[in-house]
Amino acid sequence: MAIYTWEAKNSAGKKFNGELEAKDIQQVFNVLKGRKLTPLKNGIREKGQGLEMEIKIPGFGPKVKNSDVVIFTRQFATILDAGLPIVQGLDILSRQCDNKAFKKVLLGVKETVETGSTFAGGLAKYPRVFDELYVNMIVAGENGGILDTILERLAVHMEKAMKLRREIKTAMIYPAVVVSAAAIVTTILLVFVIPTFAELFSEFGSALPLPTQMVIDLSNFCVTWWYLIFGSVGSTIYFLTRFLKTERGKEVLHPLALRLPVFGNIIRKVAVARFTRTLGTMLSSGVPILEALKICAKTAGNKVVERDVQRARISISEGRPMVEPLSESSVFPTMVVQMIGVGESTGALDAMLQKIADFYEDEVDNAVTSMKQLIEPIMILILGVIIGGLVISMYLPIFKMGAAVG
DSSP: OEEEEEEEEOTTOOEEEEEEEESSHHHHHHHHHHTTOEEEEEEEEETTSGGGOOOOOTTOSOOOOHHHHHHHHHHHHHHHHTTOOHHHHHHHHHHTOOOHHHHHHHHHHHHHHHTTOOHHHHHTTOTTTSOHHHHHHHHHHHHHTOHHHHHHHHHHHHHHHHHHHHHHHHHHHHHHHHHHHHHHHHHHIIIIIHHHHHHHHHTTOSOOOHHHHHHHHHHHHHHHSHHHHHHHHHHHHHHHHHHHTSHHHHHHHHHHHHHSTTHHHHHHHHHHHHHHHHHHHHHHTTOOHHHHHHHHHHTSSSHHHHHHHHHHHHHHHTTOOTHHHHHTOSSSOHHHHHHHHHHHHHTOHHHHHHHHHHHHHHHHHHHHHHHHHHHHHHHHHHHHHHHHHHHHHHHHHHHHHHHHHO
């Protein structure tokens, strides 16, 4: 199969264009004929040939952002609620889409739907844009005839997930900035400032205080072996990053992350909020609980949570309640487990999960605010100790000389 671009006109002479996946030009011609369109001369071309060839550089070019998908979801829900067909809605939104990458995706989905596939089937062809959760909820919406309602729920879910991610990024930015500033200032002092003091002190001809000598030795090492230091740090960061992206790396890192002081508590609350919000949204949309738990496990973001959710799924498949394995988890607090148990017994699990998610999202917000207030003085203190220690160690010989003269 290949991608073909086409240009055609209808019986009224109005021109149309688009892309179509087909095995050959004849199949494209047949599809256009079925739509009562007449291809223009040389109007069907295989994409990637001649002037249609696209040059792509990895890491460059437009990308589809979560915000693009959220806006599309809300707008598409409004269009369907107004009674417009799916194909027409996709055509409208693709025309007004500014992101070229996302526009191509929407046109691809439109082409798929026009060939007789379902809307969910069209979305499933682009897993990097529309994840498994999104596609499964669309399937439930199409089967239940409530696609516009499902899209609204999806938009709300994605907005809350984005807010949660923003909270975590906000929590990490300040410490990262302060640590980076401390590293840059320390490097400048060790490489450029302290060697000047070292030359001055060499003229004294007397033994230097131990802290001063240690700082000068560290400075000499940095100046002499700077390439070794940068190479070691760079390679360590590179290989550590690669390792943490592997399954084994995640198995090692994720349990440790939950035990971190301050950050571990926030990570745990984020995991609970994400799980309950996702599961509650899927259940309220009509997705079967076993399928919903399977997707929740994949999107958990933490191997410990993933294992706990998989145990809950096995428990339900064996006819037992979900709370049994969750009560043994180190992630889910007793209150959450009890509320899920109440939801299971009363048949209102989806509503109970949404309440838990609302509560823990507020908890994450408060925890991040408290952490920023706690970290700020600590980081300033650490920065002051490092920079102040270096400066004082350089002035010790001067103080010692002044005392001797006095």
